[in-house]
Amino acid sequence: KAGVTQTPRYLIKTRGQQVTLSCSPISGHRSVSWYQQTPGQGLQFLFEYFSETQRNKGNFPGRFSGRQFSNSRSEMNVSTLELGDSALYLCASEDRLTDTQYFGPGTRLTVL
Amino acid sequence: GDSVTQMEGPVTLSEEAFLTINCTYTATGYPSLFWYVQYPGEGLQLLLKATKADDKGSNKGFEATYRKETTSFHLEKGSVQVSDSAVYFCALSNSGYALNFGKGTSLLVTP
Numbered sequence: 001k002a003g004v005t006q007t008p009r010y011l012i013k014t015r016g017q018q019v020t021l022s023c024s025p026i027s028g029h030r031s032v033s034w035y036q037q038t039p040g041q042g043l044q045f046l047f048e049y050f051s052e053t054q055r056n057k058g059n060f061p062g063r064f065s066g067r068q069f070s071n072s073r074s075e076m077n078v079s080t081l082e083l084g085d086s087a088l089y090l091c092a093s094e095d096r097l098t099d100t101q102y103f104g105p106g107t108r109l110t111v112l
Numbered sequence: 113g114d115s116v117t118q119m120e121g122p123v124t125l126s127e128e129a130f131l132t133i134n135c136t137y138t139a140t141g142y143p144s145l146f147w148y149v150q151y152p153g154e155g156l157q158l159l160l161k162a163t164k165a166d167d168k169g170s171n172k173g174f175e176a177t178y179r180k181e182t183t184s185f186h187l188e189k190g191s192v193q194v195s196d197s198a199v200y201f202c203a204l205s206n207s208g209y210a211l212n213f214g215k216g217t218s219l220l221v222t223p
Binding site: 004006033035042043045048056058090092096099100101102103104105106 | 146148154158205210211213214215
């Protein structure tokens with residue numbers, strides 16, 4: 001099976017702009033989670049989607065949002081970008097039978 | 113709330129040395145425990161997992177045993193290689209909720 005794919009791999013934006021990141025889970029997986037990774041805060045949970053519904057949400061401001069489509073592909077959006085949003089954004093696809101998450105390569109976002 | 117504590121890095125070892133990376137956790141109930149590895153410029157790869165007390169996860173020569181009495185899940189490898197140089201993350205998942213990660217331990221193996 002193909003793994004989790006994320007596009008784009010790299011993004012450079014300026015403060016105030018918005019950005020959309022995309023994630024395609026492993027075929028058959030219906031749950032997708034998003035994480036932010038920074039040197040200072042480490043890996044932090046953003047939100048989880050299952051069958052097009054947000055099931056859980058981490059402690060992030062409302063500028064961070066996401067959605068999931070009927071084919072399980074997911075997007076996350078960050079509006080009004082701040083310098084502190086520079087991070088590696090990781091998408092994970094969950095095998096609910098084994099309670100195991102498999103990660104994509106990430107999207108490296110740089111905010112200037 | 114749930115939390116994971118890992119030993120601080122970086123850890124520097126010579127090739128063929130024995131590796132231990134300590135991981136302890138705080139959680140209610142019976143979480144599943146994981147080790148993930150991240151190579152430079154890449155995402156996280158699942159290394160091994162354990163879902164209940166006394167389970168041993170193993171993969172590619174790495175092992176970790178779920179110790180409920182000491183709330184630990186230490187990662188070990190008998191003989192490290194240069195290619196094992198990476199950052200290792202211990203994580204837990206409780207009741208199917210999001211993964212809760214430790215800060216990560218950087219490992220550098222020198223020839």
